[in-house]
Amino acid sequence: MKAIRIDHIGIAVEKEGVWETIAEILGIRPSEKQKVESEGISVRFLKIGDTRIELLYPEDENSTVKKFIEKRGPGIHHIAIEVEDLEKCVKELREKGFSTVGEKPVTGAEGYRAIFIHPKSTQGVLLELIEK
Numbered sequence: 001m002k003a004i005r006i007d008h009i010g011i012a013v014e015k016e017g018v019w020e021t022i023a024e025i026l027g028i029r030p031s032e033k034q035k036v037e038s039e040g041i042s043v044r045f046l047k048i049g050d051t052r053i054e055l056l057y058p059e060d061e062n063s064t065v066k067k068f069i070e071k072r073g074p075g076i077h078h079i080a081i082e083v084e085d086l087e088k089c090v091k092e093l094r095e096k097g098f099s100t101v102g103e104k105p106v107t108g109a110e111g112y113r114a115i116f117i118h119p120k121s122t123q124g125v126l127l128e129l130i131e132k
């Protein structure tokens, strides 16, 4: 796998106003809230240099983010790594015995292709691989 950089850090939040607190601390205004229907969440991005914080809001009772917050509380949810040739990365990971969440990369909030490595493969650390 060729990892290029950390694209963003996903943070699961319970309340809508959290972005205002983070924006006040960092002096950065987030992007507009966007719905990700397939995940039952909304997201906002806070850009810091060439990386970002992604705030994840559960909108649906059954979303995995909602379940994550119930189980572990709000906080760091995943780290997204930009990679070169996502399909090839997924193939290599499967050959090494790692599993992914879903069979194929999906198109995420900003139109980039992405896939999560299953947390069972990484002792609970959720890694998202994305290709731009």
Ligand code: ZN
Pocket (backbone or CB within 6 Å): 008, 010, 054, 078, 080, 128
């Ligand atoms: Zn993400």
